[in-house]
Amino acid sequence: xxxxxxxxxxxxxxxxxxxxxxxxxxxxxxxxxxxxxxxxxxxxxxxxxxxxxxxxxxxxxxxxxxxxxxxxxxxxxxxxxxxxxxxxxxxxxxxxxxxxxxxxxxxxxxxx
Amino acid sequence: xxxxxxxxxxxxxxxxxxxxxxxxxxxxxxxxxxxxxxxxxxxxxxxxxxxxxxxxxxxxxxxxxxxxxxxxxxxxxxxxxxxxxxxxxxxxxxxxxxxxxxxxxxxxxxxxxxx
Numbered sequence: 001x002x003x004x005x006x007x008x009x010x011x012x013x014x015x016x017x018x019x020x021x022x023x024x025x026x027x028x029x030x031x032x033x034x035x036x037x038x039x040x041x042x043x044x045x046x047x048x049x050x051x052x053x054x055x056x057x058x059x060x061x062x063x064x065x066x067x068x069x070x071x072x073x074x075x076x077x078x079x080x081x082x083x084x085x086x087x088x089x090x091x092x093x094x095x096x097x098x099x100x101x102x103x104x105x106x107x108x109x110x111x112x
Numbered sequence: 113x114x115x116x117x118x119x120x121x122x123x124x125x126x127x128x129x130x131x132x133x134x135x136x137x138x139x140x141x142x143x144x145x146x147x148x149x150x151x152x153x154x155x156x157x158x159x160x161x162x163x164x165x166x167x168x169x170x171x172x173x174x175x176x177x178x179x180x181x182x183x184x185x186x187x188x189x190x191x192x193x194x195x196x197x198x199x200x201x202x203x204x205x206x207x208x209x210x211x212x213x214x215x216x217x218x219x220x221x222x223x224x225x226x227x
Contacts, residue, residue, distance in 0.1 A: 043202055043218035093212030100212045102154030
């Protein structure tokens, strides 16, 4: 069974600092990996989707890398802002069943 | 329009009540999903509909009954729920292939409290 781990569980940084969020997974037989953002009590917003053949994806201040062989992905958020405060969830899509397998998330607080 | 809407936003119900959650999308998506999310936990898949047919039921208790009347609408009928069913219920949709092969668009969720 695919296990997805996100460390740290929570992170607090001053505004302007770069954020580095880590995701690890146990089974490298994946179709893609996705990063989501969730604001308190709200739904999920898709941030980036990396296909298994890709090494990274970029969108604005966000950059996500994927090292499938080592079972790791990193989400970088440049020049953080208070509006970036949210929980960030990593999800892998195993080839076995194509169902999103989520990590528990990293809750980010950006202090003004 | 890249929006998935869910009603109601909040719902409080007793264990003997019958209620329904509603989800709607107008993106022309043919796959729709129900997820359950407990506090500080990741979402858990409950049901998947593909082209208005139930394709996945993750062994969900029968007190939860999904319905897909048309390609834009997804309902979740609730009956005789237990307090441990209290959670945020999320609806999502995607283009057509279903599951994680394509981006899923999530609604804001319905916060359910069972007393």
